[in-house]
Amino acid sequence: MEKSLIIVESPAKAKTINKYLGKEYIVHASVGHIKNLPKSKLGVDIEGGYIPTFETIEGKDEVIEKLKNAAAKAETIYLATDPDREGEAIAADIAEEIREDHKPMYRVLFHEITQKGISEAMKHPERLNGNLVASQRARRIMDRIVGYKVSPIVWKTFFYGLSAGRVQSVALRLICEREEEIQAFQAQEYWSVIGEFEPEEKKSFYAKLFKIDGRELFVPSKDNLLEIEHKGTKDRYTFIHSEEDARQHVEEIKRQSYQVADFQKKESKRNPLPPFITSTLQQEASRKLRLSASKTMKAAQKLYEGIDLGEDGLVGLITYMRTDSTRLSADAVSEVREYIFNNYGKEYLPAHPNVYKKKASQDAHEAIRPTSTKYPPSAIRKYLDKDLYRLYELIWNRFVACQMEAAIIETTTVVVEGGKYQFKATASRYTFRGFLQVYDDSRDETDSIEDEDSEMIDEVLPDVLAIGHKAALLSVVQHRHETKPPPRYTEASLVKTLESLRIGRPSTYASIVSTILDRKYVEQKERRLYALSLGIAVNKMLIANFPDIFNVKFTAMMEDELDTIANGKQEFKQVLDDFYIPFSKSLEKVSQKTSELKKATQEKTGEVCEKCGKPMVIKWGRNGKFMACSGYPTCKNAKPLPEEQALQQHVVGMKCDLCGGDMIVRSSKFGTFLGCSNYPTCTNTKPIGLGIKCPKCGTGDVIERKTKRKRSFYGCSRYPDCDFASWDKPVNEPCSTCGASYMVSKYSAKRGEYLLCPNCKAEVEKDPISAVG
Secondary structure (H helix, E strand, C coil): CCCEEEEECCHHHHHHHHHHCCCCEEEEECCCCCEECCCCCCCEECCCCCEECCEECCCCHHHHHHHHHHHHHCCCEEECCCCCHHHHHHHHHHHHHHCCCCCCEEECCCCCCCHHHHHHHHHCCECCCHHHHHHHHHHHHHHHHHHHHHHHHHHHHCCCCCCCCCCHHHHHHHHHHHHHHHHHCCCCEEEEEEEEEEECCCCCEEEEEEEECCEEECCCCHHHHHHHHHHCCHHHEECECCHHHHHHHHHHHHCCCCEEEEEEEEEEEECCCCCECHHHHHHHHHHHHCCCHHHHHHHHHHHHHCEECHHHCEECCECCCCCCCCCCCHHHHHHHHHHHHHHHCHHHCCCCCCCCCCCCCCCCCCCECECCCCCCHHHHHHHCCHHHHHHHHHHHHHHHHHCCCCEEEEEEEEEEEECCEEEEEEEEEEEECHHHHCCCCCCCCCCCCCCCCCCCCCCCCCCCCCCCCEEEEEEEEEEEEECCCCCCCEHHHHHHHHHHCCCCCHHHHHHHHHHHHHCCCEEEECCEEEECHHHHHHHHHHHHHCCCCCCHHHHHHHHHHHHHHHCCCCCHHHHHHHHHHHHHHHHHHHHCCHHHHHHHHCEEEEEECCCCCCEEEEEEECCEEEEEECCCCCCCCEECCHHHHHHHCCEEEEECCCCCCEEEEEEECCEEEEEECCCCCCCCEECCEEEEECCCCCCCEEEEEECCCCEEEEEECCCCCCCCEECCCEECCCCCCCCCCCEEEEEECCCEEEEECCCCCCEEECCCCCCCC
16 A cells, blocks of 8 residues: 655754654655855846856755655655745755656645644645745745855955844944944933832832933933934923032932822733744743754754654654744633633633734744643653743743733822922832743843832832821932943844844844854854954945845835745746845946955054064954064965053063963953963963863863854863863852852943842942932
8 A cells, every 4th residue: 555755954954853653654855955156156046037046955866766666666745844935945945856747746735743733734735835935935935145255255344254144244234334333322421319218107118210300301312312212302301410419409309398299009810921923932031041043943953843742652742843823722821711711720721712912924833832732841841951841831821821811010109299309209110910820031131120210229118108297308419320322132122123124034043143253253252242453344334335225114125025025026027126126236337346345454563574574454363463564475474463462571570380481461363372482393282261260170270262163161271180060150249148258340331330249149349320210
């Protein structure tokens, strides 16, 4: 009896599917793409209508032969590659290679690798979707044209091995523009005033000055000033500019008599967040689990394709992880509602299911969710490694929480008035935690119940206060603040920004960040993305010469047009014309001045070459900037920049362990380090420490190290003998709460920098009053 053939992408997925299908089916894997554009040439006939030439990927001939043989023996062929545009294109490539005349071939979409998910898909086979294939092909062709045509210009301008990309370069632009904002930022001084008040027969509390003569105090940030200017409401707002101004107000405040002008208690709801889509999963995994986007997607892929759960065998634990839809199936909602009722009680279950709406490009998918409530994280923990467990738990909790009741917050507000001054204090507490029993995101570094300008100083306000009753002023103090520059992007906030601007697709965000890190355009320190000098220079060159291509508006427009191909509203060629015609005009202009571009990156030094007498200039090379003779290639004199030469001569008062020579500071493309002054005779090197002894072994020094992806972390110089490691930078300051020998430096957009004890989690503000500013 002939069997039906099912073709998937992943061998792991094939094993899981085999478990659920009967003997009449055989499952093979293509192991990803089988074809790609050629490496050595463009591979796109632009004049002929953007026709791509695909070649078999090296090593895939044997895979294709196996698929052909299996197809020849099969009764029916089912193409079950991933249920997205990329999967549709892979299915089209496979179909082209194995197609048998008069043999039925179908497309099936497995949104979850479960018995039910597979059975439903097999009951509703489809035909290949040509529009989805065309959309994916158009994206691939756009990316190839940009990379193939622009990257060589970057090589000629800087050095070989760099790259430019249609989406990658726009992401780099966002990071560089943020860096420019930070460098150009000028802090604005402002002052706050805190008063301690004691109402009649009540405990005292602190309140913040928030109005003077009816004008509300505000933080004079650039955005706030622009908004006030735009709305024409200058007469409604003010701020305290200087210490003298603050002192005068404090003196006048002390002379006033105060009474309670307002007392309110209000209830509000905090609704649960929607279930995960690809981008929000990447963001939350970065924030909460400190997983990179690429690591998150690899782990999610494993959870989707199937995990061996002992007696239950291979089980796909989550639905497909590349989606921008928050839709949930009726069956999934019904199942989780029953789970909530049984495990948390009826008070946590809304009368009707929570529905989340979002404009989605591929709404055929569901949100990312567990495939069954049969497998709570705690029950299967022993089958999952650390990262798989944490990610699965995150997905599980978010899914369960999204169908629970809202949390209820009681907010108490007190206004105290005296003369022209009004002070306000606000305190919030949960009267019903609702979904927060499962998914508590209130401790996130960039999110809390109190807003940035909270008047509360960790106080419990009186339960009842009568309006008009006197409130004695016990003390008053002024505090200086400065406005803060916009924060540098983290991987999570960059993904969020890309999504909000419609730049790229969620499935590509991981590779975008990896690429700009690998090219050394950007580096990651303490989770934040810093634009490096090379990235800034490349970005400047691209924007100057391709202003209409590497910009947010054009890139977002092209994403929308790619969606119109998928929806059948526009033709493949028309969309590519909309892209290529303006691109080719810019390319033609730039191609005529490549030598000018290279000269524009060179900087004059005022020095002359000691070998030939020609001017020395600063150029770019693989290891960064260096000085070279302008007479190159006739004269090949080159040397480090003066500051690097000085750095390399800096003796640190340490002798070499091997030869007794002086240890000096040296630098390489990987950063600075200690090296023996007798190099190359002696090659001894040591890392530069932070001046802190390792808190684990007490012998080694804490040093900065790099992961394979060039992400900074801090570890012991005695590794691997000592495995101390910290993502956060240790600071040589003991914890006053528990006595721990060190604290770590933390940062959030709202609070700025602060210290955290890794042992007891005590926090110390660098600006002690930042909690009220």
